[in-house]
Amino acid sequence: MRKVRVARFAGMLAAGVSLAALGFTTVAPVKSWAQNTQPLKIGLLAGLSGVYGDLTQGEAEAMQLAIEDVGGKVLGRPIEVLVADTQNKPDVAASLARKWYDDGVKMITGLDTSSVALAVRKVSQEKGQIDINVGAGTADLTGPACSETGAHWVFDTYALAHVTGGAVVKAGGDTWFFVTADYAFGKSLEDETTAVVKAAGGKVLGDVKHPLSTQDFSSFMLQAQASKAKIIGLANAGMDTVNAIKQASEFGIVKGGQKLAGLLMFANDITSLTLPVAQGLQLTEAFYWDQNDETRAWTKRFRAKKDKIPNMTIGGTYSATLHYLKAVQAAGTDEPKAVMAKMREMPINDMMTKNGKLREDGRVIRDMYLFQVKTPAESKGKDDIYNLVATVPGEQAYRPLKDGHCPYIK
Numbered sequence: 001m002r003k004v005r006v007a008r009f010a011g012m013l014a015a016g017v018s019l020a021a022l023g024f025t026t027v028a029p030v031k032s033w034a035q036n037t038q039p040l041k042i043g044l045l046a047g048l049s050g051v052y053g054d055l056t057q058g059e060a061e062a063m064q065l066a067i068e069d070v071g072g073k074v075l076g077r078p079i080e081v082l083v084a085d086t087q088n089k090p091d092v093a094a095s096l097a098r099k100w101y102d103d104g105v106k107m108i109t110g111l112d113t114s115s116v117a118l119a120v121r122k123v124s125q126e127k128g129q130i131d132i133n134v135g136a137g138t139a140d141l142t143g144p145a146c147s148e149t150g151a152h153w154v155f156d157t158y159a160l161a162h163v164t165g166g167a168v169v170k171a172g173g174d175t176w177f178f179v180t181a182d183y184a185f186g187k188s189l190e191d192e193t194t195a196v197v198k199a200a201g202g203k204v205l206g207d208v209k210h211p212l213s214t215q216d217f218s219s220f221m222l223q224a225q226a227s228k229a230k231i232i233g234l235a236n237a238g239m240d241t242v243n244a245i246k247q248a249s250e251f252g253i254v255k256g257g258q259k260l261a262g263l264l265m266f267a268n269d270i271t272s273l274t275l276p277v278a279q280g281l282q283l284t285e286a287f288y289w290d291q292n293d294e295t296r297a298w299t300k301r302f303r304a305k306k307d308k309i310p311n312m313t314i315g316g317t318y319s320a321t322l323h324y325l326k327a328v329q330a331a332g333t334d335e336p337k338a339v340m341a342k343m344r345e346m347p348i349n350d351m352m353t354k355n356g357k358l359r360e361d362g363r364v365i366r367d368m369y370l371f372q373v374k375t376p377a378e379s380k381g382k383d384d385i386y387n388l389v390a391t392v393p394g395e396q397a398y399r400p401l402k403d404g405h406c407p408y409i410k
Contacts, residue, residue: 038077039077039078039079039080040073040074040075040077040078040079040080040106040328040334041080041082041100041103041104041105041106042063042079042080042081042082042105042106042107042108042109042321042324043081043082043083043084043097043100043105043107043108043109044059044060044063044081044082044083044084044108044109044110044317045084045086045093045096045097045108045109045110045111045116045120046059046060046083046084046085046086046110046111046112046135047085047086047087047088047112047113047116047135048083048085048086049085049087050087050088050213051088051212051213051237051238051239051240052088052112052113052135052237052238052239053238054238054239054268054272055112055135055237055238055266055268055269055311055313056110056112056135056313057306057308058302058306058308058310058311058314059110059134059313059314059317060081060083061302061305061306061314062302062310062314062315062317062318062321063081063109063317063318063321064081064305065298065301065302065305065318066317066318066319066321066322066325067079067081067321067325069322070322070325070326070329074325074328074329075328075329075332075333075334079325082100082105084096086111086112086113086116088112088113088115088116088212088213089116090113090115090116090118090119091119093111093116093119093120094119094120094122094123097119097120097123097124097131098123098127101123101124101127101129102127105129106129106130106334106336106339107129107130107131107132107324108120108124108129108130108131108132109131109132109133109134109153109317109320109321109324110134110135110317111131111132111133111134111135111136112134112135112136112313113135113136113183113185114136114137114138114140114141114183114184114185114188115183115184115185116136117131117133117136117138117141118136118138118140118141118145118184121133121141121145121147121150124147124149124150125147125149125150128149128336128337129149129336130149130150130151130324130336130339130340131147131149131150131151132150132151132153132320132324133150133151133152133153134153134154134313134316134317134320135154135313135316136152136185137155137156137157137160137185137188137189137237137264138156138157138184138185138188139152139156139157139158139188139192139399139404140184140188141156141362142156142359142361142362142363142399142404142406143361143399143404143405143406144405144406144407146361146362146404146406146407146408146409147362148337148340148408149336149337149340150362151320151340151343151358151362151363151364152362152363152364153316153319153320153364154286154287154312154313154315154316154319154364155264155284155285155286155312155368156363156398156399157185157188157189157191157192158192158398158399159284159368159397159398159399160189160192160193160263160264160284161189161192161193161195161196161263162192162196162396162397163284163368163370163390163392163397164261164262164263164282164283164284164370165192165193165196165197165233165261165263166196166200167282167370167389167390168231168259168261168282169196169197169200169202170200172230173202173230173231173259173261174197174200174201174202174203174230175202175203175204175205175228175229175230175231176193176194176197176202176203176204176205176229176230176231176232176233176261177204177205177206177207177208177223177224177227177229177231177232177233178190178193178194178204178206178207178208178232178233178234178235179207179208179210179217179220179221179224179232179233179234179235179236179244180207180208180209180210180235180236181209181210181212181235181236181237181240182209182210182211182212183212185237186209186235186236187235189235189263189264190207190233190235193233193235193263205227205228205229206223206227206229208220208223208224210236210240212240213239213240214240214243215243216247217243217244217247217248218247218251220244221244221247221248221251221253222251224248224253224258225251225253225256225258228258229258230258230259231258231259231260231261232248232253232258232259232260232261233261233263234260234261234262234263235263235264236264237264237265237266238266238269241262241264241265241269242269242272242273245260245262245273245277245278246273246277248260249277260281261282262281262283264283264284265281265283265285266285266311266312266313267285267288267289267309267310267311267385267386268308268309268311270373270385270386271309271382271383271385275373275374275375275376275379275385276376278373278385279373279374279375279376280372280373280375281372281373282370282371282372282373282389283370283371283373284368284369284370284371285311285312285368285369285371285386286312286315286316286352286353286366286367286368286369287310287311287312287315287316287352287369288369288371288386288388289309289310289383290383290384290386291369291388294351295315295351295352297351298310298315298318298351302314302318309383312352315351315352316352318350318351318352319348319350319351319352319353322350323343323346323348323350323358324339324343326346327339327340327342327343327346328342330342330346343358344357344358344359344360348364348366353366354366354367356394357394359401360401360406360409361401361404361406361409362406363398363399363401363404364394365394365395365398366394367391367392367393367394367397368391368392368394368397369388369390369391369392370388370389370390370391370392371386371387371388371389372386372387372389373385373386373387374386374387
């Protein structure tokens, strides 16, 4: 059972989620945390179980690393972390967010499902509090659903479509069929990638929608195979993507000449699939543990708390929490609008982001990376999985501010 050093976990039992069910135990807080009776409360709402559970496990530990890196407190106040499993349900997440904000929580991060992120965004706007989306994909978070106190930290469907989709089209993948998760994220990712394909002169031959967290992709893959499209675009994530790729392999789709494009994939997905199955796949990430000396050193610290490869949501949770805490310190207050103003003013610099900028609409502008999965022969170990293909500057990877139609920006 893993240990997460926190002051307390609140709000979880109200949603019917026990600590034991999540595998968390509390331990005595470090001395400096217990000396102040008015802590700064921050929260992690994440899909810690279910289809995205493998991707999000480790986000709480990443938050603790950020807290350690500011000395365990800000403005002389201890930092209290609340963690809960959203079960990937918007109503559960919104209810928890409302309770947490009412109980004094000043920032919520994680929010790894687009439907959950959009639901919490509404509550955050109503309460005038800060939400920092790390794992949600929909670009609507910096478009129609943008917020003066909201941020979108790591990736979005626009960047994924333009970096991965653009590279695949450029390499000759000019006919596509989409296998798409049937909720906001999947629709947004398919729509964004379709625009990229058509802009390059390609064609979309069809699509099929599947329920979130489905186990059987056979009928969806047979439709994709029958389309004769050169590229089968997987507009899904987590175990849905892993299961789709495994079943495509069983049907011999790649051997038959069609290629798969995983439009949102993570390092954990690749290790789950194994290199013999995943080799050659191109994908976009904002972070890779083995990228440089700084990421390797941070990963060593992380793995002392949670022994797994950290992916971009885990790295992003650390980055978002660290920048928020630095901004509170610099602003001299936890008042949300003052903190957000400082977050926009300060450059984002940490182990995964260099000279990043939090844009007016809440979009973090930072480099994105196109990777190709190594072959077994290229790999030097089980966690050595990527070759870097291209570094895409943030100004090219993300949607221009003028095209997002964020309602509060004139």
